Amino acid sequence: MTIKEIENVFRQGEITEEFIESCRSDSRKSVQTILRRYEREKRERERLHTMYMYERIAAQAGRTIVAGVDEAGRGPLAGPVSVAAVVLPLDYHLPRLNDSKKLSHVVREELFAQIMDAAVSYHVALVDSETIDRMNILQATRMGMYEAIARLSPAPKEVLIDAVELPKLPMPSQSIIKGDAKSASIAAASILAKVMRDRLMEDYDREYPNYGFAQHKGYGTREHIDAIRKYGVCPIHRKSFEPIRSMLNLSVIP
Numbered sequence: 001m002t003i004k005e006i007e008n009v010f011r012q013g014e015i016t017e018e019f020i021e022s023c024r025s026d027s028r029k030s031v032q033t034i035l036r037r038y039e040r041e042k043r044e045r046e047r048l049h050t051m052y053m054y055e056r057i058a059a060q061a062g063r064t065i066v067a068g069v070d071e072a073g074r075g076p077l078a079g080p081v082s083v084a085a086v087v088l089p090l091d092y093h094l095p096r097l098n099d100s101k102k103l104s105h106v107v108r109e110e111l112f113a114q115i116m117d118a119a120v121s122y123h124v125a126l127v128d129s130e131t132i133d134r135m136n137i138l139q140a141t142r143m144g145m146y147e148a149i150a151r152l153s154p155a156p157k158e159v160l161i162d163a164v165e166l167p168k169l170p171m172p173s174q175s176i177i178k179g180d181a182k183s184a185s186i187a188a189a190s191i192l193a194k195v196m197r198d199r200l201m202e203d204y205d206r207e208y209p210n211y212g213f214a215q216h217k218g219y220g221t222r223e224h225i226d227a228i229r230k231y232g233v234c235p236i237h238r239k240s241f242e243p244i245r246s247m248l249n250l251s252v253i254p
Helices: 003-012 017-024 029-051 053-060 105-118 129-135 137-150 184-207 222-231 244-248
Strands: 066-072 081-087 121-127 158-162 173-176
Touching: 003 029, 017 029, 029 184, 053 066, 053 158, 053 184, 066 137, 066 184, 081 137, 081 184, 105 184, 121 137, 121 184, 129 137, 158 184, 222 244
Parallel strands: 066 158, 158 173
Antiparallel strands: 066 081, 081 121
């Protein structure tokens, strides 16, 4: 077969094991390149199929609208915690979809646009540093999650959450440890939450240029802590977080 004929077989999807074996034994470099691309894409399809396991189980039980929920920014010393809820079409094929922490900035931005375009529904809630100081980070995160879910339309029939439990939801829910790597819906939510928060921290960098927010996104890097020592805190810093709390000598957060 010619290279073009082989490409057409792969493109049309009429692929047998016998055909694959013949390609493996073909000495032409172009054929091996085509075969490697096919096997890479096949592994990716299988990985994505696995990531819809929780969503398929819910659909089989009649709960066809499934939301994934995740957050970004629980650990930083500054800025809001960002919480996203997303409903994807069931088994929507989105190559490279994964836990946002495993993706490069460029890939996250590309997937962000694709998720926004494809989602049945989504919402991102931002809970500011003052609220975090007043409530504590876990309760602030939960508040954001409840808000993001409540803003979805249509309302989900089941909710999949990364690690956090939400006992007050009116629909069935599951808290899944490392869910952003196990559920497509949670992975999509992790990307929306991360990209929205990163963009906001870049805006804050222009508003408060002394702290380097665009680089560290509010996390407690050495450069960030040195800047706090030099310039003090700004309005988006979390006063209840160490080492800021000790640096301010606060026993009670105002």
